Amino acid sequence: MSRDAFLLELAQRAPVLTDATAREAAATDRSGLLPPTSPFAVVAATAVDHVVATLHLAHEHRVAVVTRGAGTGLAGGAVADDGAIVLDVSRLQHLEIDVANHRAVSGPGVLTAHLDAEARKHGLFYAPDPASAAISTIGGNVATNAGGFRCVSYGVTRDAVLGLTTVLPGGAVVQTGAGTVKDVVGYDLTSLLVGSEGTLGVVVEATLRLLPTPTAVATASALLDDAAAAVAAVAELGATGIRPAVCELVDGPTLAAIDDLRGSDWSARGGALLLVQTHGSGAAADIDVVTEVLRRHAVSVATTTDEREAEQLFAARRDALPALEKRGRVLIEDIAVPRDRVAEAVDRIGAIAAEHTVPIFVLAHAGDGNLHPIVLTDAGPRDPLPPAVVTAADAVFGLALELGGSVSGEHGVGLLKGEWARRQLGPEATALAERIRSVFDPHGILNPGKLL
Ligand SMILES: Cc1cc2nc3c(=O)[nH]c(=O)nc-3n(C[C@H](O)[C@H](O)[C@H](O)COP(=O)(O)OP(=O)(O)OC[C@H]3O[C@@H](n4cnc5c(N)ncnc54)[C@H](O)[C@@H]3O)c2cc1C
Structure with a gap:
């Protein structure tokens, strides 16, 4: 089947964009990789049926599909050239907060920070918080197994996923995970799909664990001479037995870039920044111990229990990447x-x-x-x-x-x-992963050339 005939058939079953602006906008992510050409079409899915139709036709006609959330990825996972169509699922934004069961049922296009904000209206929160939470999607987070600031005590995205609905090449819709806190039936396909970077299927719904918002939050910010002093402080913190909810480090040259971006004066006050946050009823007592340790290493230490003030400190940390990208x-x-x-x-x-x-x-x-x-x-x-x-x-x-x-x-x-991933996994685990991939995607249409 010719490309034109394929697009004609696809356009009868899903919204297809072929104008240059839409194709260029969907060609890359935030990795800095620029493909030489743009994808030959973009499917702007607004319903799960559009995803099903796209994967049915693409599987039948061996057309490569690059799934796209918000395109904030940093590894080139959503990069697509003329050899592929992009399946944009960012418009699938249904969201239900199930207060009684402390969970959310989310479409893939919901922004991470929006889900968290909606949960907070009910005294709950969504723990995974990539620095890109305001701009990245739940589908992208699931596909990359995103981490973030709070992972140190709450775990990564995989720890928050209770179940997934995924469309496979060919168009079958598969439900994995019971959505309950405990569920040990069968292989853990949900965990396999989390972090699969759009190579096994397209996530169209995620059931996610929510947690009660912490009763108290305390934050310490320390300015130190350099990154070596900061990691020495972190090592000593580890020995106290206190497990902070957040422990972020920014080195001196990055502080200078943030200052350039925001007009702040971090780099004039220290050569590295450490932000440590504690959660729960013992937050204040824990931050006292943290502060005591930090004082032994730092030029200055400040603490706050005001969450808005803490948020401003974390905003500086979130500025780090945009500040460097500007340079x-x-x-x-x-x-x-x-x-x-x-x-x-x-x-x-x-x-x-x-x-x-x-x-x-x-x-x-x-x-x-x-x-x-x-x-x-x-x-x-x-x-x-x-x-x-x-x-x-x-x-x-x-x-x-x-x-x-x-x-x-x-x-x-x-x-x-890819090359380094294969080196890390070794030949046996790489071969096993390739076999698993071909079970889900026998014609290799999903994100070819990515992951492995
Ligand atoms: C300023 C900045 C800060 C960042 N900070 C962090 C951080 O702290 N922690 C962190 O982990 N990451 C961080 N990132 C990286 C990025 O935001 C994450 O990787 C995020 O999970 C990507 O989400 P996205 O919606 O943009 O996905 P995209 O970039 O669109 O896609 C990422 C990958 O997921 C696949 N995919 C997307 N949606 C689906 C779906 N529904 N089904 C199947 N596959 C899908 C794509 O094919 C691609 O392989 C940061 C990025 C920026 C720009």
């Missing part, structure tokens, strides 16, 4: 290492930057060992990355594996990290 093209890495190797990781990332003479900025979800070393380059968006940037990035991935960690803690593999 040039960024290559965002996302390694995870065991908590007791964070100090070594930070130290050796500094050495890699010096050795290759490339600037590497460091943000970290320090409490759970997830670091974002961000390499900045003045290469244009369509230029190949300079060799020094590529070797420095490779050295950081190698470091993650050497320290017993992972090449991606939360952003996913996408187009950027």
Whole structure:
């Protein structure tokens, strides 16, 4: 079947956009990868039936499909060129808050922060909170198994997913997970689908765990001489037995970029920022212990129990990536290492930057060992990355594996990290993953070339 005939048939069953503006807008994400061409069409799904029809026809005619939420991904998972159509599910925005069962039933296009805000109207909240919560979708979060600030005590997206409705290539709709807190029937297909980056099926509904909002919240912000002092403080915090809800680190060069963006003065006051938050009835007592530890390492420490004030501090942390993006093209890495190797990781990332003479900025979800070393380059968006940037990035991935960690803690593999993902998994696990993929998607139409 010709492309035109395929599009004609598809357009009878789903809204199809073929104008250049729509196709260009759906071609890339926030990874910095720019495909040489745009997808040949975009399906702007407004109903699950549109997803079913698209996957039925694409499977039958072997057309590649790139599923898209908000396109905020940092690994190139939603990048699409002329060889594919984009299936945009961001308009599927139904949302029900099931107060009695502490859960939400959400369409894939609901923005993460919106779901959380709706839950909060009922004294509940949605724990996974990527820094992109205001702009990313639940479907994208599920597909990437997104992390965030609160993971250190509440877990990642996978820990919040109780069940999924997913459309498979061919158009079958499969329900996984009973949606109950406890459910051990059969293989855990829900967990398999979480983090599958649009390679196994298209998530059209998620049943998500909500939690009662904490009775109290306390926040400490510490300015320290440098990132090494900050990770030393985090290590000592770990030994207190207190498990903070949030523990975020921003290094000095990133603080300077935030200052440039917002006109703030963080970098004049310290060479690294640590934000620690405690939740629950013991929050105030816990933050006292945290503060005592931080004072031994920091230039200054401030605490607050005012949630709006805390939110302003976290807004600065959320500004980090946009601030760096303003300075040039960024290559965002996302390694995870065991908590007791964070100090070594930070130290050796500094050495890699010096050795290759490339600037590497460091943000970290320090409490759970997830670091974002961000390499900045003045290469244009369509230029190949300079060799020094590529070797420095490779050295950081190698470091993650050497320290017993992972090449991606939360952003996913996408187009950027396939080779490193295979290296981390090893040949047996890679072959097993490929076999599983072909069971779901025998013709390989979903996100070809991504993940593995
Ligand atoms: C400023 C900024 C801060 C960020 N901070 C964080 C952070 O703290 N933690 C974190 O984990 N990530 C973070 N990210 C990355 C990004 O926001 C997440 O990966 C997010 O989960 C992507 O959601 P999305 O809706 O934009 O998905 P997209 O980018 O549209 O897609 C991401 C992947 O999911 C697939 N996909 C999307 N929807 C579906 C669906 N319904 N069914 C099947 N597959 C689907 C796509 O094919 C693609 O492979 C950040 C990004 C930015 C720009």
